[in-house]
Amino acid sequence: MIAVLRAVGVRLLYGIPVFLIVTFGVAMLAELMPGSPGQAILGDQGTPEAIAAVNERFGYNLPPLERYGAWLTDLFTQFDLGTTLFTREPVTDVLGRRLVVTLQLAGMALVIALVIAIPLSLVTALKQGGWLDRILNVVSSAMLSIPSFVSVVLVSLVFTVWLKAFPATGWVPIAQGLGDNLKYAFLPALALALYEAAFFYRVMRSDLATTLREDFVLVARAKGLPKWRTIAPRHVLRPSLTSLVTLLGVAVGRLLGGAVIVEAFFSIPGIGGESIAAVSIKDMNMLQAIVALGVVIYVVLFILVDLAYAWIDPRVSVK
Amino acid sequence: MSRPEPRAAAPVTAPPTAYLPAAGTGAAGVGGPFGWLRRPKRATRRGKAFFVFGVVWISLLVLAALFADVIPGLPHFSEKIGTFAQGPDFSSLGGLLGTDSVGRSNLSRIIFGARTSLTIAVASTLIGLFIGVVLGMLAGYYRGFWDGLGTIVANALSALPPLIMLLALVAAVGASLWGITVSLGILIADLYIRVTKGAVLSNAQREYVLAARSLGATDARILFREILPNLIPTLAAVIPISMAVLVVVEGSLSFLGYGIPAPNPSWGGMIAAGADVIRRFPGVMVAPVVTLFLTVFSFNAIGDYLGSRTDRRDAQI
Numbered sequence: 001m002i003a004v005l006r007a008v009g010v011r012l013l014y015g016i017p018v019f020l021i022v023t024f025g026v027a028m029l030a031e032l033m034p035g036s037p038g039q040a041i042l043g044d045q046g047t048p049e050a051i052a053a054v055n056e057r058f059g060y061n062l063p064p065l066e067r068y069g070a071w072l073t074d075l076f077t078q079f080d081l082g083t084t085l086f087t088r089e090p091v092t093d094v095l096g097r098r099l100v101v102t103l104q105l106a107g108m109a110l111v112i113a114l115v116i117a118i119p120l121s122l123v124t125a126l127k128q129g130g131w132l133d134r135i136l137n138v139v140s141s142a143m144l145s146i147p148s149f150v151s152v153v154l155v156s157l158v159f160t161v162w163l164k165a166f167p168a169t170g171w172v173p174i175a176q177g178l179g180d181n182l183k184y185a186f187l188p189a190l191a192l193a194l195y196e197a198a199f200f201y202r203v204m205r206s207d208l209a210t211t212l213r214e215d216f217v218l219v220a221r222a223k224g225l226p227k228w229r230t231i232a233p234r235h236v237l238r239p240s241l242t243s244l245v246t247l248l249g250v251a252v253g254r255l256l257g258g259a260v261i262v263e264a265f266f267s268i269p270g271i272g273g274e275s276i277a278a279v280s281i282k283d284m285n286m287l288q289a290i291v292a293l294g295v296v297i298y299v300v301l302f303i304l305v306d307l308a309y310a311w312i313d314p315r316v317s318v319k
Numbered sequence: 320m321s322r323p324e325p326r327a328a329a330p331v332t333a334p335p336t337a338y339l340p341a342a343g344t345g346a347a348g349v350g351g352p353f354g355w356l357r358r359p360k361r362a363t364r365r366g367k368a369f370f371v372f373g374v375v376w377i378s379l380l381v382l383a384a385l386f387a388d389v390i391p392g393l394p395h396f397s398e399k400i401g402t403f404a405q406g407p408d409f410s411s412l413g414g415l416l417g418t419d420s421v422g423r424s425n426l427s428r429i430i431f432g433a434r435t436s437l438t439i440a441v442a443s444t445l446i447g448l449f450i451g452v453v454l455g456m457l458a459g460y461y462r463g464f465w466d467g468l469g470t471i472v473a474n475a476l477s478a479l480p481p482l483i484m485l486l487a488l489v490a491a492v493g494a495s496l497w498g499i500t501v502s503l504g505i506l507i508a509d510l511y512i513r514v515t516k517g518a519v520l521s522n523a524q525r526e527y528v529l530a531a532r533s534l535g536a537t538d539a540r541i542l543f544r545e546i547l548p549n550l551i552p553t554l555a556a557v558i559p560i561s562m563a564v565l566v567v568v569e570g571s572l573s574f575l576g577y578g579i580p581a582p583n584p585s586w587g588g589m590i591a592a593g594a595d596v597i598r599r600f601p602g603v604m605v606a607p608v609v610t611l612f613l614t615v616f617s618f619n620a621i622g623d624y625l626g627s628r629t630d631r632r633d634a635q636i
Binding site for chain 1: 619
């Protein structure tokens with residue numbers, strides 16, 4: 001337990017400079033932006049005095065370094081990320097609302113991908129060289145070459161234009177009914193899941209094939225245990241999960257990043273959609289917060305992955 | 320500078336493509352986020368066929384993009400050659416892939432769009448390669464301070480969501496080919512830092528390096544004349560994969576409308592324009608979608624095949 005805590009501590013320490021570099025970089029990027037919050041809000045009608053007043057409220061009158069220092073202090077002393085540019089809500093509130101949506105999509109996509117990938121990879125690993133194995137090998141490698149902005153278009157073509165089974169765009173929060181929520185969430189989640197399903201399938205198929213060559217599987221076969229009912233689920237599945245769990249971190253990171261395209265395409269009020277909106281109105285508080293959130297998620301994800309790795313394979317010790 | 324000592328690697332937590340959208344990890348493997356680089360794979364006959372296809376497709380694309388201005392019969396990308404959303408018309412070169420939603424030649428726009436995609440893919444890869452090889456060699460050879468620096472830079476770059484960063488950059492300084500290229504080059508450098516560092520780590524203890532050192536070779540000579548040539552197979556397998564990633568990110572940016580500005584065609588922009596009229600003319604986006612798919616697939620296939628031919632166990636991180 002001590003070792004685990006120490007491992008988490010070391011990784012968190014590594015995360016600190018990363019967090020500072022990244023947020024500082026974004027803050028300096030904001031300096032390159034033409035205009036100021038005052039100009040953005042008041043437009044051409046604003047008098048120089050009024051613009052200066054608005055700028056002061058956003059802390060924009062401070063030199064860049066001090067402004068970054070103030071941002072860090074506010075964040076760590078009162079968990080305050082400033083307010084949004086136009087609606088002037090606290091950024092943390094807006095971000096929290098958006099994050100729920102994005103996490104729901106990512107979670108659903110993950111479940112869809114695993115439900116597709118694990119059974120299929122078990123079947124083809126046990127029937128290697130069969131027709132399904134050969135087809136899925138080609139299909140999965142082709143699917144890894146379909147970018148998310150193509151899969152959203154294809155998914156919406158099939159399910160909304162041809163089948164007319166789902167609403168084309170939009171969003172209903174869970175609070176307004178789970179059924180409606182799922183109806184709107186399914187297509188975006190599916191579009192996100194396609195790539196991950198192919199990715200997981202290839203990882204699992206390859207690991208299962210390796211495990212099946214192990215001596216303990218031979219022993220189990222020799223004992224006459226049923227291949228499908230006992231060996232596959234009880235002996236083979238768990239030792240084959242190592243890479244999958246390790247790569248889950250990569251996948252979740254990619255799902256959250258991929259949300260930009262999917263949420264923009266399906267008009268979903270998540271983090272990705274918010275970041276595009278923030279870019280188009282040059283809301284630097286919001287952008288800064290989104291990038292900071294991304295770094296935190298990234299560091300936490302990889303701590304979890306390292307721990308899960310040790311949990312699945314007891315031979316691995318966390319350092 | 321001190322000589323490298325065998326020492327346990329610092330904790331490296333980060334995979335390279337965490338935030339990158341699709342593409343980039345063409346093959347599966349075991350062991351850590353970088354397992355797919357580590358596992359030596361056998362080249363299969365199918366892999367070789369895909370590789371040959373990939374080389375042919377990319378070569379055609381490069382040739383077409385290079386000579387786009389002088390291909391006889393190819394209309395300019397902004398020229399209307401007929402009514403909108405026409406199907407393929409085999410009587411003229413421009414109409415071969417039909418027309419877009421305004422009536423311009425799809426073939427011409429794809430070929431001129433290839434210039435953007437390929438320029439960004441190649442130039443950004445060179446920038447990322449340069450940063451990554453320099454930092455990765457220092458980190459893998461000298462360890463200590465350089466290792467810490469390389470790890471932190473690589474982690475910081477991996478932690479940045481590339482698309483959001485590019486959007487912010489475009490918002491800040493406007494969309495320009497070189498701005499996008501340089502930012503993408505920096506954003507992709509983490510991949511090369513990790514791969515180079517891993518390969519240098521495993522090479523630094525090999526007999527040929529020890530032999531060179533015992534002959535009195537300087538660090539610079541060992542790094543550039545002994546180790547660098549041995550990094551080429553590893554890097555050669557990663558370069559096409561990173562190009563696939565870059566084509567996708569550039570496409571995503573154009574798809575969102577923040578890519579290379581308007582009159583210039585881009586594949587992402589063509590797909591976005593096709594998606595707008597998808598209900599009535601789903602055919603408009605077939606050509607750009609297929610082109611993009613084949614290009615990403617080709618880069619992935621080339622990378623996978625080169626990876627299976629060269630022993631990528633070197634790439635341990």
